[in-house]
Amino acid sequence: MTALRQTWQVALRYLRVIARQPAFLFIALVQPIIWLLLFGALFKAVAQIRGFHGSYVDYLTPGVVVMLAVSSAGWTGMGFIEDMDRGVMDRMLVTPAWRGAFNLGSVAQCVLSVVIQTLLIIGLAVLLGAHIANVPVLILVAVLMLRFARKVEVS
Amino acid sequence: MYCARTPFDSHNSIEASGLVKTYPGDVRALDGLDLEVEAGTVFGLLGPNGAGKSTTVRILTTLSSPDAGSARVAGHDVLAEPVRVRHAIGVVGQKHGVDFDATGRENLVVQGEFYGLTGAALRRRAAESLERFGLADAADRLVKTYSGGMQRRLDVAMGLLHRPQVLFLDEPTTGLDPEARAQMWAEIERLAREEGMTILLTTHYLEEADRLASQLAIVDRGRIVARGTPDALKSELHGDTIAVELANGDGPAAAAALERVPEAREVALEGRTLRARASNGGAAVPAVLAALEAHGVRAAAVTLSRPSLDDVYLRYAGRTWEEAA
Numbered sequence: 001m002t003a004l005r006q007t008w009q010v011a012l013r014y015l016r017v018i019a020r021q022p023a024f025l026f027i028a029l030v031q032p033i034i035w036l037l038l039f040g041a042l043f044k045a046v047a048q049i050r051g052f053h054g055s056y057v058d059y060l061t062p063g064v065v066v067m068l069a070v071s072s073a074g075w076t077g078m079g080f081i082e083d084m085d086r087g088v089m090d091r092m093l094v095t096p097a098w099r100g101a102f103n104l105g106s107v108a109q110c111v112l113s114v115v116i117q118t119l120l121i122i123g124l125a126v127l128l129g130a131h132i133a134n135v136p137v138l139i140l141v142a143v144l145m146l147r148f149a150r151k152v153e154v155s
Numbered sequence: 156m157y158c159a160r161t162p163f164d165s166h167n168s169i170e171a172s173g174l175v176k177t178y179p180g181d182v183r184a185l186d187g188l189d190l191e192v193e194a195g196t197v198f199g200l201l202g203p204n205g206a207g208k209s210t211t212v213r214i215l216t217t218l219s220s221p222d223a224g225s226a227r228v229a230g231h232d233v234l235a236e237p238v239r240v241r242h243a244i245g246v247v248g249q250k251h252g253v254d255f256d257a258t259g260r261e262n263l264v265v266q267g268e269f270y271g272l273t274g275a276a277l278r279r280r281a282a283e284s285l286e287r288f289g290l291a292d293a294a295d296r297l298v299k300t301y302s303g304g305m306q307r308r309l310d311v312a313m314g315l316l317h318r319p320q321v322l323f324l325d326e327p328t329t330g331l332d333p334e335a336r337a338q339m340w341a342e343i344e345r346l347a348r349e350e351g352m353t354i355l356l357t358t359h360y361l362e363e364a365d366r367l368a369s370q371l372a373i374v375d376r377g378r379i380v381a382r383g384t385p386d387a388l389k390s391e392l393h394g395d396t397i398a399v400e401l402a403n404g405d406g407p408a409a410a411a412a413l414e415r416v417p418e419a420r421e422v423a424l425e426g427r428t429l430r431a432r433a434s435n436g437g438a439a440v441p442a443v444l445a446a447l448e449a450h451g452v453r454a455a456a457v458t459l460s461r462p463s464l465d466d467v468y469l470r471y472a473g474r475t476w477e478e479a480a
Contacts (some may be wrong), residue, residue, distance in 0.1 A: 091253075
């Protein structure tokens with residue numbers, strides 16, 4: 001229970017940083033939308049190649065979601081580096097808090113951000129005319145990708 | 156509950172023996188350091204940058220493990236029982252450990268949660284803490300809008316939130332303006348006097364150690380080279396320092412002349428300043444000036460001073476403070 005609370009406190013720390021930097025939040029949301037709109041329009045003709053089934057947005061949306069998950073995971077480590085530079089990491093490590101909380105809290109924040117971004121992307125894609133067969137599966141895949149990318153980054 | 160006040164009967168709050176730590180590149184940060192800090196005292200660990208003070212603190216606060224040697228803090232072994240040690244200690248590090256993108260209150264709440272404090276009790280304690288450190292008005296402002304002194308006070312408030320038995324202050328006044336430094340000194344004195352907390356203070360400011368610490372150890376090149384009370388260390392030097400600033404003439408010749416004055420010992424020439432030590436400085440000055448006069452050397456200024464910790468450092472580490480720092 002204490003471990004869970006501590007994990008949440010760590011996640012909350014990072015979420016607060018994001019929430020208090022509107023510019024950062026804006027970029028994080030706008031970037032994938034630009035990918036979807038720009039590349040969606042740019043490569044629309046790809047769908048006309050023989051053997052291509054469905055619309056290009058159908059094809060692009062999962063790609064954007066996966067890219068989002070992988071790049072977000074890559075950036076979570078940046079928070080750690082900043083914490084180490086500023087002495088925040090030492091400050092946390094001298095407390096008796098559960099060690100795993102520092103890692104899991106940072107991952108939890110990332111998962112939460114990516115899920116929200118994914119939902120926005122999917123919503124937009126549906127507006128653009130994409131046929132999404134199985135939304136829960138898509139989100140699950142994104143989360144798994146995220147965990148995988150995070151592992152790669154940590155190791 | 157987590158508020159750790161475990162009984163421990165040992166006389167010493169901190170005991171370290173034979174600490175060795177080597178960093179990559181064959182840097183021997185600690186070279187067999189021994190340390191004992193009596194419970195309820197302010198202990199000053201004094202030394203220039205790179206002497207091994209911070210490494211010692213990192214080992215005692217469980218952030219780093221020694222290559223050899225052992226240490227106990229608040230009765231617990233730092234290697235075998237790190238969690239117990241962490242409950243008992245408060246640490247104010249050299250760098251700010253505060254989160255700049257959170258408010259002062261949020262920083263304290265997160266810190267409290269890490270010590271297992273929760274709910275209304277934690278909120279109350281955070282509020283008391285803010286009040287005590289003069290941060291009540293700024294409690295809900297982001298820390299990045301705080302002044303340097305306020306950030307440092309929050310730092311200390313966070314280190315004390317769980318009421319530790321042993322407090323580590325790693326260069327607590329580095330980078331503070333004189334006013335903020337004076338406030339910090341007053342707070343450290345108050346903690347030691349009223350709360351009977353054991354405080355290990357590292358500093359490279361001689362005056363800070365002189366004023367705050369009841370016991371001192373001088374660290375140089377990873378070892379303790381001297382220890383005792385500030386007064387005892389100073390009185391070991393026996394006598395006063397006479398410094399003569401030469402107005403003219405040949406420095407080395409003047410030094411040679413001074414060597415022949417029986418009252419003056421340990422004559423040294425630094426640039427245009429001649430230094431000597433004398434048991435009774437006041438009585439020795441006329442003889443010193445007469446000897447210089449006889450060699451046609453005039454003095455631009457003569458100063459007489461009681462031994463300072465700077466002199467103590469010079470004696471034990473074999474170099475002056477400025478050279479080492």
